[in-house]
Amino acid sequence: MYQSPMKSELVDCGDCPIRHKAVCSRCGPPELAILENMKSYKTYEAGQTIVWAGDQTQFVGSVVTGVAALTQTMEDGRRQMVGLLLPSDFVGRPGRELAPFDVVAATEVTLCRFRKAPFEKLLAETPSVASRLLEMTLDELDAAREWMLLLGRKTAREKIASLLAIIAGRDSSLRLASASGRVQFELPLSREAMADYLGLTLETVSRQVSALKRENIIELQGKRRITIPDFAVLMNETGDDTDGGMLT
Amino acid sequence: MYQSPMKSELVDCGDCPIRHKAVCSRCGPPELAILENMKSYKTYEAGQTIVWAGDQTQFVGSVVTGVAALTQTMEDGRRQMVGLLLPSDFVGRPGRELAPFDVVAATEVTLCRFRKAPFEKLLAETPSVASRLLEMTLDELDAAREWMLLLGRKTAREKIASLLAIIAGRDSSLRLASASGRVQFELPLSREAMADYLGLTLETVSRQVSALKRENIIELQGKRRITIPDFAVLMNETGDDTDGGMLT
DNA sequence: TGGTCACCTTGATCGAGATCAAATTTGGAC
DNA sequence: GTCCAAATTTGATCTCGATCAAGGTGACCA
Numbered sequence: 069m070y071q072s073p074m075k076s077e078l079v080d081c082g083d084c085p086i087r088h089k090a091v092c093s094r095c096g097p098p099e100l101a102i103l104e105n106m107k108s109y110k111t112y113e114a115g116q117t118i119v120w121a122g123d124q125t126q127f128v129g130s131v132v133t134g135v136a137a138l139t140q141t142m143e144d145g146r147r148q149m150v151g152l153l154l155p156s157d158f159v160g161r162p163g164r165e166l167a168p169f170d171v172v173a174a175t176e177v178t179l180c181r182f183r184k185a186p187f188e189k190l191l192a193e194t195p196s197v198a199s200r201l202l203e204m205t206l207d208e209l210d211a212a213r214e215w216m217l218l219l220g221r222k223t224a225r226e227k228i229a230s231l232l233a234i235i236a237g238r239d240s241s242l243r244l245a246s247a248s249g250r251v252q253f254e255l256p257l258s259r260e261a262m263a264d265y266l267g268l269t270l271e272t273v274s275r276q277v278s279a280l281k282r283e284n285i286i287e288l289q290g291k292r293r294i295t296i297p298d299f300a301v302l303m304n305e306t307g308d309d310t311d312g313g314m315l316t
Numbered sequence: 317m318y319q320s321p322m323k324s325e326l327v328d329c330g331d332c333p334i335r336h337k338a339v340c341s342r343c344g345p346p347e348l349a350i351l352e353n354m355k356s357y358k359t360y361e362a363g364q365t366i367v368w369a370g371d372q373t374q375f376v377g378s379v380v381t382g383v384a385a386l387t388q389t390m391e392d393g394r395r396q397m398v399g400l401l402l403p404s405d406f407v408g409r410p411g412r413e414l415a416p417f418d419v420v421a422a423t424e425v426t427l428c429r430f431r432k433a434p435f436e437k438l439l440a441e442t443p444s445v446a447s448r449l450l451e452m453t454l455d456e457l458d459a460a461r462e463w464m465l466l467l468g469r470k471t472a473r474e475k476i477a478s479l480l481a482i483i484a485g486r487d488s489s490l491r492l493a494s495a496s497g498r499v500q501f502e503l504p505l506s507r508e509a510m511a512d513y514l515g516l517t518l519e520t521v522s523r524q525v526s527a528l529k530r531e532n533i534i535e536l537q538g539k540r541r542i543t544i545p546d547f548a549v550l551m552n553e554t555g556d557d558t559d560g561g562m563l564t
Numbered sequence: 565t566g567g568t569c570a571c572c573t574t575g576a577t578c579g580a581g582a583t584c585a586a587a588t589t590t591g592g593a594c
Numbered sequence: 595g596t597c598c599a600a601a602t603t604t605g606a607t608c609t610c611g612a613t614c615a616a617g618g619t620g621a622c623c624a
Contacts, residue, residue, distance in 0.1 A: 140465045142555055148468040150461035163451050168458050191447065198446040199439065203411050205453045210416050212460040213398035217388045219467035220396040220515025224611065259572065267468025272611055274573055291572065291619090307390055472581065507602065520581055522603055539590075539602065 108181050112136075112173040118159075119171040127181040128160030134177035135256040138169045139264065149265040151212070154238055158204055162188050175256050219267045222307050227266040228276040229305035232286065236296060251296045280305070356429050360384075360421040366407075367419040375429040376408030382425035383504040386417045387512065397513040399460070402486055406452055410436050423504050467515045470555050475514040476524040477553035480534065484544060500543045528553070 109132065112118050118136060119125070131153050138151035150169060153159060159171060159179060191198050218230055236251050255262075259277075263270040280286045285302055287295040296302050303310055357380065360366050366384060367373070379401050386399035398417060401407060407419060407427060439446050466478055484499050503510075507525075511518040528534045533550055535543040544550050 138461070140461070142465070142469065143557065144555075146469040146555075148465040150464045161454060163447075163454070169461065192443060195440060195443045195446055198443055198450060199411075202446060202450045202453060205450060205457060206409060206411070209453060209457045209460060212457060212464065213386070213388070213417065215464060216398045216460065216467055217390070217396040219464055221390065221394040269612055270572080271574085271613080275611090278573070307392075307394075309391065517582055518602080519583080519604085523581090526603070 106183050106186055109178060110181060111176065111178045114173055114175050114177075116173045117170055118173055118177065118179070119167045121167055121170045123167045125161055125164060125167050125184055128158070128162060128184055128187050129179045129181035131155050131157050131159060132178040132180050135174040136177050137172050137174050137257075137261065137265070139172055140169055147264045148267065149261065150215075151208070152265065158201070160184065162191050162201070174258075174261055224266075224268055224272050224276050225279065225305060226307040227268065228262075228273065228280065229285075229302055230308070231262060231266060232280075232294065232296070233299075233302055233306055236294075236299065236302075249299060251299050253294060255292045255294055354431055354434055357426060358429060359424065359426045362421055362423050362425075364421045365418055366421055366425065366427070367415045367417075369415055369418045371415045373409055373412055373415050373432055376406070376410060376432055376435050377427045377429035379403050379405050379407065380426040380428050383422040384425050385420050385422050385505075385509065385513070387420055388417055395512045396515065397509065398463075399456070400513065406449070408432065410439050410449070422506075422509055472514075472516055472520050472524050473527065473553060474555040475516065476510075476521065476528065477533075477550055478556070479510060479514060480528075480542065480544070481547075481550055481554055484542075484547065484550075497547060498543065498545055499547050500541070503540045503542055 112134075121140070133155055136153040136159070137149045138153065139147055139149045141147045153171070161167065162184070191201065218227055222230065235255065235257075236253055257265070259270045259273045262268075263273045266273065277286070277288075281288055284297065285305060287297065289295065300310075360382075369388070381403055384401040384407070385397045386401065387395055387397045389395045401419070409415065410432070439449065466475055470478065483503065483505075484501055505513070507518045507521045510516075511521045514521065525534070525536075529536055532545065533553060535545065537543065
């Protein structure tokens with residue numbers, strides 16, 4: 069499963085709570101100081117829609133805390149999550165008039181926001197910001213394409229294992245025993261949200277989670293807290309290459 | 317289904333056969349003239365792998381003629397196409413060491429290529445190129461996310477109809493009766509390639525194509541030449557919003 | 565301390581698409 | 595033309611995940 073190489077490059081901005089990958093006005097080049105004045109924080113409650121697909125885009129920004137989801141819905145109600153936004157992920161579309169997808173808060177979410185127009189001006193004038201944002205977008209594209217393999221070709225069990233492996237790998241609260249060994253984390257998604265992400269029904273998600281539990285590949289404390297006794301064993305269930313991908 | 321807004325912005329470069337969206341050295345800003353010296357064309361035959369996943373990336377470039385596919389393969393042979401590259405599409409990853417996916421020629425393909433290092437240098441120094449490439453990448457990302465909805469939630473029939481609608485819409489040979497009315501084009505993909513793109517088996521693809529033919533939604537001349545008597549009727553089968561997406 | 569509501573689990577059955585197995589078509593090669 | 599291998603179509607059957615339908619669980623509150 070795809071692991072963003074960006075993760076190790078995150079910069080903590082001290083009293084700026086957000087670790088912007090591209091737009092931090094404290095740790096970036098001096099041009100970015102102008103962003104400091106137009107920065108604003110906003111918190112959304114779980115379940116709230118932050119942006120509606122088709123809306124005029126008002127702002128760009130980053131997730132500070134919480135988890136948000138990019139989703140699409142068909143007229144008859146079928147829904148597909150097309151992206152998961154974790155802290156430090158970028159939200160918005162410089163250069164686009166209309167938002168292409170819904171952005172929904174999966175948990176309580178705090179965003180650090182910038183008005184779009186001045187941000188775009190900065191982008192046009194500052195190559196370092198543009199190339200940083202390009203790099204981030206390429207990462208997102210790679211992640212989306214990994215997800216296409218999951219949606220198109222993996223079994224329900226492989227989908228669940230892959231999702232758990234990704235969340236475990238990205239959750240900042242554990243950064244410890246990452247490669248293998250015992251890992252514990254809080255699921256930020258309901259069974260229904262997991263189903264929407266994986267292209268399954270919530271019943272199938274529940275059944276497969278139960279099956280992994282029964283086989284001691286995962287342990288549950290309550291519904292949402294998950295312990296993985298051996299990360300390598302979980303990885304075996306994802307269908308992904310277990311080696312680094314290089315066939316030497 | 318997602319329609320790239322770039323299409324209308326394509327620039328024809330006269331005796332330069334490629335309509336680079338971002339990197340044309342004839343129609344771009346003067347800095348790009350340096351690219352002219354390192355441009356090289358190469359043709360690949362149908363079925364040939366242009367880039368192997370995991371390879372060192374040697375070049376970036378654009379598709380001049382033909383159709384190429386980005387694909388991923390699991391150890392047990394399950395395959396998923398994650399992108400379709402048509403003429404004028406960009407190939408490669410500035411800023412990446414290793415190619416993330418295989419690039420395979422679906423038909424005979426001609427690429428216009430640039431060595432990666434000088435291209436990256438140009439990218440860092442030329443904001444207009446970086447922002448153009450960012451815009452293109454955002455389009456690809458939107459297209460990938462549309463495709464995630466297709467893979468996760470659409471029926472086999474909707475998948476086939478969507479693919480035909482996209483190819484019809486992107487194929488440069490028809491740019492005529494686009495919105496509705498009669499449309500005709502050559503399928504650049506085998507049934508197996510279609511299956512790999514749609515997350516289906518080739519038998520299911522064949523059956524659904526036959527069904528659409530039986531219901532006079534499409535007509536076949538041979539296996540690959542397709543006529544759509546009424547594009548709007550085909551769109552009805554895709555599951556997508558038939559209106560422009562704006563609910564006024 | 566019991567009620568309620570949202571979320572989750574489990575069971576029974578169904579069906580779309582996969583799989584296995586032949587035909588049939590076709591586009592070249594000669 | 596005629597032959598052949600590859601691509602495609604079609605048929606029969608099976609299976610995984612969807613669907614329909616109850617129950618269980620726990621957090622919150624009166």
